[in-house]
Amino acid sequence: MLFIMPVVLIVISSLMQEFGWSSLTKDPTVQVLFVDNDHDSLSLKIKSGFRESQSFEVIDRLNNNLLTDSTAKNAVKRGEYLVAIVVPKGATSTMRANVRLSVAKTLAGFGIGNPGLVNGIVFKDSVDVKIYFDPTVKKTFKNALISSIRENYYKFQTDWVFKTFNQEIALQMPMYKAPKDAFKEILHFKEEYPSYREVELIPNTSQHNVPAWTIFAMFFIVIPLTQSMIQEREGGSLFRLLTMPVSYMTLLMGKVGVYLVVCMMQTAAMLLAGILLLPLFGLPMLVLGNDILALFVMSMVVSMAAVGYGLMIGTIAKTHQQAAAFGSISVIILAAVGGLWVPIYLMAPFMRTIANLSPLNWAITGYYSIFLRGGNLIVIVPQAIKLLLFFLTTVSITALYYKYKSPLNN
Amino acid sequence: MSRKPIIEIRELTKIYTGAEEPAVNSISLEIFPGEIFGLLGPNGAGKTTTISILCGLFPATSGNVTIDGLDSQTDMVKIKQVIGVVPQDIALYPTLSGRENLTFFGNMYGLHGSALRDKIDHYLTEFGLEKHAGKAVGKYSGGMKRRVNLIAGLLHDPKIIFLDEPTVGIDVQSRVVILEYLMEINKKGVTIIYTSHYMEEAEQLCSRVAIIDRGNIIALGNPKELVAEQPRFQNLENVFIHLTGKDMRD
Structure with a gap:
């Protein structure tokens, strides 16, 4: 027993951790309920971001019915799913409007456009993307999920800011031609594990x-x-x-x-x-x-x-x-x-x-x-x-x- | 019988930590080579404490003990080489076989190889255990355990053997085998110090006895002489009851 039980312990705990690790890295084993009330670019971007990450399986229908806020919330409440995300109606249009206003206000600072008009306009109220979590969900999982949504949102917003800038400048200055490669991701993240060994070993x-x-x-x-x-x-x-x-x-x-x-x-x-x-x-x-x-x-x-x-x-x-x-x-x-x-x-x-x-x-x-x-x-x-x-x-x-x-x- | 004692006890006292009364109260005693000496007394009289100090299990609070010319305070390891101890409890490993137990304890006395194997075979045969040598001690009967318990104390041919209630709770046959063997090795010169509650057994076996009560020696001498000194009592048990009283002890 002194030898068998510790070996069993190692195998089981490694399997459990590997499973947990994989769920956030490789296999789409964590199912996410997705309620799309927006039906526009932002919700599509978040959804495709989840799919591309291969960490989550996006579910937008239960029993062949499109999910609603309440059906998704109840499914989480019953403990059938760990998480549900509700993107509200008009999320994309609100973001676009605010980005457009933000760009217009910036250009107005240079005297471009109609400063008198844009400075009097106020931003639309921000919209809330609701996330229902099962109470058993660990903090680390919550953080990983929210980070994934934020990352996709910021990418989308940055992209939209550039597009809007180009559009606004082109509108105000007809001679302006928007470059095809105006934006390039500057930072890439490369993992390395400094060690005493000559051949690098990735921790597992x-x-x-x-x-x-x-x-x-x-x-x-x-x-x-x-x-x-x-x-x-x-x-x-x-x-x-x-x-x-x-x-x-x-x-x-x-x-x-x-x-x-x-x-x-x-x-x-x-x-x-x-x-x-x-x-x-x-x-x-x-x-x-x-x-x-x-x-x-x-x-x-x-x-x-x-x-x-x-x-x-x-x-x-x-x-x-x-x-x-x-x-x-x-x-x-x-x-x-x-x-x-x-x-x-x-x-x-x-x-x-x-x-x-x-x-x-x-x-x-x-x-x-x-x-x-x-x-x-x-x-x-x-x-x-x-x-x-x-x-x-x-x-x-x-x-x-x-x-x-x-x-x-x- | 030589007049030079093999064991000399001088004003031996033991007070356990936290106890108000001494378990052994300034006793002095001489035991001579070749004796079978009985330490008799009711429960809690101080017999086991005295034997434990003589065996080097724990130190006395005060007093001196000399065994085979060696001072117990300075030469206890040497003393342990010449004494054998048969404790009151079955001091064996229940999951090991009788032979494995004896091999382990023999090794602890520095015995190894064929010399130890031959000794173990001899004793197992002598005590009728040869057929059960490979069986776990935990599955032995009470009598068989007592016999292995005794053999473990004899393996290294000690000059002095301390036996604490060696026949308690066993069948008559095992008791007879053990007592006969003790008398046999005593004839070869081994000194035996023995405690028991069986007065009849002590009367038959011992050349001298000391009756201890509440840490004090209250009678010392040949069992027959002790009985003779009290004409109204016919045996050692009557003398014992007379000296220690009828009150039950814890």
Whole structure:
């Protein structure tokens, strides 16, 4: 179970994230209800923008009936669809009128046209494009959708401003000939991922997920370790061991050795799953970093930190229930705080400070340096030292607790 | 019997953290090589605490203990090499087989390879467990577990064996096998320190007994002599009840 369950966890979480990722990038799996009351250029531009993005499937009919504001709203209310967009009647004409007035006012500033007349005209009230969201929709999805609408709107408006300028100038100055290539998009966005590796690796779900869930599984060694320690204590085996010619520290180190081997085997199983198993599910293959030694060292110090933490809880906890509850919940908290689930850069400033105190954060930072940035042994030294110190601290607390507080020794 | 004690206890006291009364209250005792010495007492009298200190499980609050000429405060690791401990609870791993348990504990005493295998085979045969050696200890009967529990304390041929209630809760056959074996190894010179609630068993087995109550030794001597000192009592159990009272203990 220690090996199978983490592998299952990696596959499922990667599939889920890949699905989520794809829905915003490749496959049009998110259905958007589209109510077109405008029936003009703007609504057509927004609709075609959605289709071209390949992120959304636009639906304008339900049961062969054209959608209306209320049918779309009810469909979202019932939870049948995540989102509905209503472009109001006259949206395009309002935009055009306002653009035309804006251009005329600008030209009037140069004395072109009829300044006296245009300066007295006021802009039409703006129109609202309504978007109904299902309450379960996440903020990131909302932002992506609204950005997509805004992008299409601004493109359309910019295009319309140019056209109107040309038309107005041509009207006022008959000798003016509008150029055929007056406008060209200036900015192109090119993604690059600076890393230590020579061949650039584009981050993907496997590169993100495998290290994160591997760390999570490694720290869950706390559960079997604490259960074994308490069982030993309650069953009397520890009593016998303590009467044997070995020190308590030797016994502890014996346990550390055994569980380190288990942790390292677990890590190897999860990395192999990333390389061999994930591609079978259509997921990207995990690419190990440039430096296998760095990966080994990082895995070793993370394992040591996890085992040290387990030893400490196993010694201090009085019952199986105490150890299981505290052990599992504390690992989940450390994982959440440490940025395994939500990236640290998305956290509030004070949470970012707290995140830096989580050993799981040191672990994920080290692993990301190897897996995503192609870092070597030198790059991971700060995280490795922190994890090593965490291990030494937890083992020291364990030994001191045994010496001064444990009922077995007092 | 040599007059030089193999175990010397001088004014041994143990007060547990937070306790008002000492669990062991300044007891002094000498146990000689080759003795079967019984520590008898009602529940909570201080027997297990005394044995735990002698085995190095935890330190005494005050007092001195010397075992086989070694000071327990400075030479506990060496002392642990010459003593064997059979705890009251079944101190075995239930998911491991009898043989695996014995191999693990043998390894902890520094025994390895064929020497350990031969010893384990010998003891498993001696205690009638050879057919069950591969079965998980968790599936053993109470008597079988007690026998494996005993073997685990004998594997390294200790000079002194501490047995805490070794026959509690088992069938008559297992009890007889265990007691006969203890007498057999005692004849070979092994010193046995033994606690029990079974007065009849102690009377038969022990060369001397100490009756402890509320952390104090209230009687010490040969069981027959202790009975003889109280003419109105016919056996050790009567003497024990007389000395410790009829009040039930927690």
